[in-house]
Amino acid sequence: METPVNAPFKEKVRIEINNLREMSFKNKLDHIWEYYKFHIVAFFVILFVLLSLLNIWVFNKKPETVLFVSWNAGFATDEQEDSLREFLAEQLIDEGAHEEVIVSQFFFGNDDPTVDMAGFQRTAAMIAAGMIDFFVVNTELLEMYTEAGFLQPLDEFLNEIMAIDPDVYERIMENVVMVMLERDGVNEERQMGVKIGSSPLFRKLGMFEQELYMSVSITTGKTDNVVNTLILFFE
Numbered sequence: 631m632e633t634p635v636n637a638p639f640k641e642k643v644r645i646e647i648n649n650l651r652e653m654s655f656k657n658k659l660d661h662i663w664e665y666y667k668f669h670i671v672a673f674f675v676i677l678f679v680l681l682s683l684l685n686i687w688v689f690n691k692k693p694e695t696v697l698f699v700s701w702n703a704g705f706a707t708d709e710q711e712d713s714l715r716e717f718l719a720e721q722l723i724d725e726g727a728h729e730e731v732i733v734s735q736f737f738f739g740n741d742d743p744t745v746d747m748a749g750f751q752r753t754a755a756m757i758a759a760g761m762i763d764f765f766v767v768n769t770e771l772l773e774m775y776t777e778a779g780f781l782q783p784l785d786e787f788l789n790e791i792m793a794i795d796p797d798v799y800e801r802i803m804e805n806v807v808m809v810m811l812e813r814d815g816v817n818e819e820r821q822m823g824v825k826i827g828s829s830p831l832f833r834k835l836g837m838f839e840q841e842l843y844m845s846v847s848i849t850t851g852k853t854d855n856v857v858n859t860l861i862l863f864f865e
Contacts, residue, residue: 703768
């Protein structure tokens with residue numbers, strides 16, 4: 631029986647059911663595919679998207695990053711990098727929390743201006759997205775990042791550390807580096823980095839003494855974790 635075009639929805643359903651009852655199993659499959667293939671394909675596409683989103687949001691939800699360290703200078707083995715990440719995670723993450731610390735090594739100075747420019751642009755994009763919390767840099771990058779506006783002065787962080795642990799504050803102040811910073815056309819020296827190459831934490835992790843500095847990203851939103859990390863370096 632043909633289904634009238636202008637028939638009410640319930641009537642169309644009734645007629646379609648009656649038609650299917652009269653068909654063989656194979657004819658039913660052919661009929662359903664012929665008339666409903668676009669609906670079937672759309673259903674499975676939507677189902678696939680929903681399952682993918684559930685996998686991302688629920689079943690395999692990405693851990694929240696409590697600290698992102700962009701390691702841009704110096705040398706560390708994979709084992710030392712893992713040791714640093716694991717140590718910071720133990721100190722900053724509550725047991726059972728679905729969180730992570732990321733230590734990402736990304737270097738410049740490849741004697742290829744194109745590669746260096748791509749790296750610089752990538753860093754700028756990550757800063758704009760608020761992904762990076764602090765950097766490990768050398769003297770050249772500390773000055774370059776300061777000039778580029780990637781870093782913020784450490785005054786706020788150091789004041790918090792002084793209130794939390796005056797002894798650690800004194801040790802950190804012995805390693806603070808002043809860099810010329812331009813703001814609103816005015817140049818002044820500001821506390822922009824802390825020398826960490828010979829810090830107690832690096833020695834504990836077996837890292838070679840290097841001219842490395844910790845500096846804070848201008849867009850970090852994790853002030854407490856940055857403060858706690860600085861303390862951990864010099865406890």
